[in-house]
Amino acid sequence: MDSDNRIPENKKLTTFNVVTGIILAGGVVLTILRFTMGLGTVTNLDNNNPWGIWIGFDLLCGVALAAGGYVTSATCYIFGLKRFHSAVRPAILTAFLGYALVVLALHYDVGRPWRLPYPVFYSPGTSSLLYEVGLCVFLYLTVLFIEYSPAAMEWLGFKKLRNVVVKLTLLLTIFGVVLSTLHQSSLGALFLIVPSKLHPLWYSSYLPVYFFISSMFAGMSMVIFEGSLAHRHLKDKMDETHLRENTGVVLGFGKAASFIMMGYVGIKIIGLSIDNNWHYLTTGWGLWYLLELIGFVLFPGILYAVGSREKNLTLIRVASLWTVLGIVLNRLNISVVAFNWHLPSAQRYCPSFMEIATSVFIVTLGIVIYRFIATRMPILHEHPDYRAH
DSSP, rough: GGGSSSOGGGOOOOOHHHHHHHHHHHHHHHHHHHHOHHHHHHHOSSSSOOOOHHIIIIIIIIHHHHHHHHHHIIIIIISOOGGGGGGHHHHHHHHHHHHHHHHHHHHSSSSSSGGGTTHHHTOOOOOHHHHHHHHHHHHHHHHHHHHHHHHHHHHHHHHHHHHHHHHHHHHHHHHHHHHHHHHHHHHHGGGOTTTBOOOOOTTTHHHHHHHHHHHHHHHHHHHHHHHHHHHSSGGGGHHHHHHHHHHHHHHHHHHHHHHHHHHHHHEEEEEEEEHHHHGGGSHHHHHHHIIIIIIIIIIIHHHHHHHHTTTTTHHHHHHHHHHHHHHHHHHIIIIIBTTTTSSOGGGGGOOOHHHHHHHOOOOOOOHHHHHHTTTTTTSSSGGGGTTOO
């Protein structure tokens, strides 16, 4: 073929573009079905199982994995570890998109989504734990938007406004950490009101503590995992600073995650002892619980420790993916698998194909938006006009 007639590289139909297009097109169809035909058309939810994977995966997992925003910004701006500075903007962007998509997913799950703002603006239920979660998520999403905005302002050329927002960085970081502490733990506290429905191995008065501590190593793992993908597929968008500091971010967060995960395992054992639930470990549920705790917390924690000691980046990145899968397993165990465990299998909730496809659509939408922003705005590199700052 003559060189003048070749298809430009950026217009070729790549596998990613084709698969993404199919998923997004299917998601649009499912969205139309959901909002025109009702929840019963696309879900297997009922009065006994009002919360499905749109809560268990899209909300609980989404919020936990978006914790990299507050973890990274606190590491850099509160604890003063400036060597993590290059990871702040990617982590903030991931967190912002994560929380935004959580709110989007809630519109699918709520029976009357147009009333979603009511608890915050019109009829606050200050005695409700769910109100506290909603309010904190709303406020933290606002904080994340402001923290992310300097990158957009640099791209748009709003220099004066950008300089004003940057001066608020420390205040926003502190506010974000406080809000994250509240709603990460409160998501676990939501399940304290259902002791008869949640299996005793997963039910504990320490659920708020479990959720908050696990969000820390979940956020660190997501920063490593997301950074690894960006380093592989968007390396041409990274400047020398990001490429140079990437190794330090992976090793630092890998070491910190290993310590927190070992502490988490110890706290879980203490909780198991206080509740005296040892006898459940000999059942089928006990084996599933041990698989979660040992296979997806203790084992990747050991991988993190070995990888950090040996400075093995590949091992740490494998551990980050393993940990992300473990967080997903934990949140789904609590909200779906071990929920209503005493009911016959015929009466228990099993997500429909359309529920799963909708969740895949929302995740894919987040990936597409991240890619669009990261390839255009100064997320993985410093804007040349602001390097002195």
